[in-house]
Amino acid sequence: MKLTSKGRYAVMALVDLARFDNINPVSLRDISLRQGISLDYLEQIFSKLRKKEIVQSVRGTQGGYILNKKAKEIKLINIFEAVDEKVKTVQCKKESKKGCNGKAVKCLTHNLWDELENHINDFFDKKSLEDLVKDNSVRRV
Amino acid sequence: MKLTSKGRYAVMALVDLARFDNINPVSLRDISLRQGISLDYLEQIFSKLRKKEIVQSVRGTQGGYILNKKAKEIKLINIFEAVDEKVKTVQCKKESKKGCNGKAVKCLTHNLWDELENHINDFFDKKSLEDLVKDNSVRRV
DNA sequence: ATAAACCTGACTAAAATAGTCAAGTATCTT
DNA sequence: AAGATACTTGACTATTTTAGTCAGGTTTAT
DSSP: OOOOOOHHHHHHHHHOOOOHOOSSBBBBBHHHHHHHHOOHHHHHHHHHHHHHEEEEEEOOOOEEEESSOGGGOOOOHHHHHTTOOOBBBOOOOOOOOSSOOOSOOOOHHHHHHHHHHHHHHHHHHHHHHHHHHHHHHHOOO | OOOOHHHHHHHHHHHHHHHOTTSSOOOHHHHHHTTTOHHHHHHHHHHHHTTTTTTEEEOSSTEEEEEOGGGGGGHHHHHHTTTTOOBBOOOOOTOSSOOOSSSSSSSSTHHHHHHHHHHHHHHHOOOOOHHHHHHHHHOOO
């Protein structure tokens, strides 16, 4: 099990974004330079974040992105969902040979993965972007 | 983020194994049939489990595998570690351009992944094979 | 006008995953 | 002793996912 870069980059970029006043848009180019993430890849990521209304775009010169909600209201779970980084622990096939269809007959460990999923989602549900920004400014002191 | 089949299969197979008296060895063939996991793949997995002393092998006819410890003492974390399924959330490169080397300069979200890792490992650390076996027999009633 | 910056979709190299395949070795049963 | 069962090991491979790149736009401030 591992977290992919896409999810990590999304969070990194948003923390970077959130650290600036969300009155002036921040350009992806700046984030790219500061965080060392490919600009093209950032664009893919932000396209998804925009569709899920986590950020707002400002086109044209001096444009960029701003947060669409308060940092406190943006939870990690929202970010991960936006970039398709799901915590999927079970993949019991639809055309299940061995009968694990999530309903009547469950595989021996079905409940376990459900529990795990909840456990992880709990974490992502509680953590907000604001928490991360604060965490960084505290460490900076 | 997702759990891979290898880890899931390892747990499924061990729960299956643990449900039988661990006096009579259980053959991989039986597990393969019951759980619908390829025999060849199971062999790879059990080879690793044996090296980490989670199971013991009994060769020859009527052979198979038995648990090497009490089900209560086998934690999920041991199983995942044995089959190389690590919870690796951060992959800050050694030759880091942007300075996240895990020491002096951390990337904006380094602490977050550490926390997450601990959170997940906690779960795996508390859950034993016995818990899973019990969980199944309860549901069976 | 023109440059900065967003926007979109298609493409691709590399890695990981989920196995398969082949050729053993050990041990129990008869 | 022979045969069957079952563990043991290592190499191989198709598929999928990941982590991007690339090309060609559109929008808007100056």
